[in-house]
Amino acid sequence: MVSQTSGGSAQSPRVRAVPNLPKATLVERRDITDDLFVIKLEPEQGPLNFKPGQYCTLGLEGIERAYSIVSSPHETLLEIFVELVLEGELTPRMHRMNIGDQMTIRPRAKGLFVLNQKVHHHFMVSTVTGVAPSVSMIRKYINDGLGDHKFYVLMGASYHDEFVYDKELAEYAAKYPEHIHFIPTVSRPNEDKNANWEGAKGRANAIAEEYMEKYNLP
Ligand SMILES: Cc1cc2nc3c(=O)[nH]c(=O)nc-3n(C[C@H](O)[C@H](O)[C@H](O)COP(=O)(O)OP(=O)(O)OC[C@H]3O[C@@H](n4cnc5c(N)ncnc54)[C@H](O)[C@@H]3O)c2cc1C
Incomplete structure (x- = not known):
């Protein structure tokens, strides 16, 4: 299947084949304002392995973007705080999601913005x-x-x-x-x-x- 996806860069979508990515199910959703919402996802393959400060890559219909993780590794559900970008590719689709809907999730969290334990x-x-x-x-x-x-x-x-x-x-x-x-x-x-x-x-x-x-x- 050929679809639009961001591949390695979360910010620069381009057309490429969509690999068979794992899924995560929307289990909770909280609408804060017209353009801010919090979602909680349950990855099908079990809790995502990550360090606080890292981001995960979520997708719908082959469109993928990076999202910083709000939850902590000890929590079962993956919590994400999203701003709806009306003219955007992915966030309007995320905003239309209902409980039980699924997104793709890249199996590895990424990012170097983690806590420096040497600094107090x-x-x-x-x-x-x-x-x-x-x-x-x-x-x-x-x-x-x-x-x-x-x-x-x-x-x-x-x-x-x-x-x-x-x-x-x-x-x-x-x-x-x-x-x-x-x-x-x-x-x-x-x-x-x-x-x-x-x-x-x-x-x-x-x-x-x-x-x-x-x-x-x-
Ligand atoms: C490491 C990392 C962590 C991120 N964490 C979060 C997060 O926790 N929560 C979150 O909501 N987003 C986060 N983002 C941004 C996210 O990856 C998407 O870029 C964003 O959700 C917009 O995606 P979109 O497909 O709807 O819009 P796109 O189709 O990618 O963008 C459409 C247009 O809107 C512009 N745009 C993108 N974001 C905004 C914005 N917030 N306000 C105004 N214009 C914008 C783009 O520059 C582009 O011109 C993160 C990005 C990175 C790189």
């Missing part, structure tokens, strides 16, 4: 779906029984309803204040949608230095 202070800056690696790393750190690392998660979005993992990260920060600091920030504080926002304001990259100084990072 981890200042993590992300926006919207970019928080996935941080959540995966922190879930594993907690599941492993904590250690001598400190995580500072600075998470930005235009609007507060795009954070998605804010409640979870705020709970970790409250429960493990010696290990986890969490700063959600909205970049459009003056818009009506953010009227009741009382947290940090400004783009994550613009306020990063301020928080690095505040926490007196080495």
Whole structure:
């Protein structure tokens, strides 16, 4: 069969034969906003082997893209946080998926953006779906029984309803204040949608230095 797929590069689709890839079944789905949704997949071949921070390659109809993994390796289901790109090839198809539908999944997770264990202070800056690696790393750190690392998660979005993992990260920060600091920030504080926002304001990259100084990072 010939179809469109991204092959080695998740960002540059090209026509090539689609190999017989393993499948993963959609078992949970949570719609956050019109264009943000979280899915949980169950790979047919058993849990995917990966390190927090890595990405998997998912596909439909031969169109494949890379997705950072939100879940931690100890979880059975593969959790992915997706932004719908209306003019995109794959995400509109993913957005139309129902529980029980299947996607292809490349058998190996990839990516070098994994936790450097030699460093003990981890200042993590992300926006919207970019928080996935941080959540995966922190879930594993907690599941492993904590250690001598400190995580500072600075998470930005235009609007507060795009954070998605804010409640979870705020709970970790409250429960493990010696290990986890969490700063959600909205970049459009003056818009009506953010009227009741009382947290940090400004783009994550613009306020990063301020928080690095505040926490007196080495
Ligand atoms: C390592 C890695 C990890 C990734 N992790 C995630 C993730 O966790 N969640 C996630 O949603 N995406 C993630 N992506 C992006 C993902 O691979 C796709 O590029 C994205 O979902 C769009 O796919 P598409 O087929 O719908 O759009 P495409 O057909 O690939 O793109 C259509 C057009 O939209 C542009 N575009 C692509 N993404 C966006 C965007 N977010 N906003 C605006 N325009 C865009 C493209 O440049 C292109 O011009 C990751 C990419 C990489 C390389």
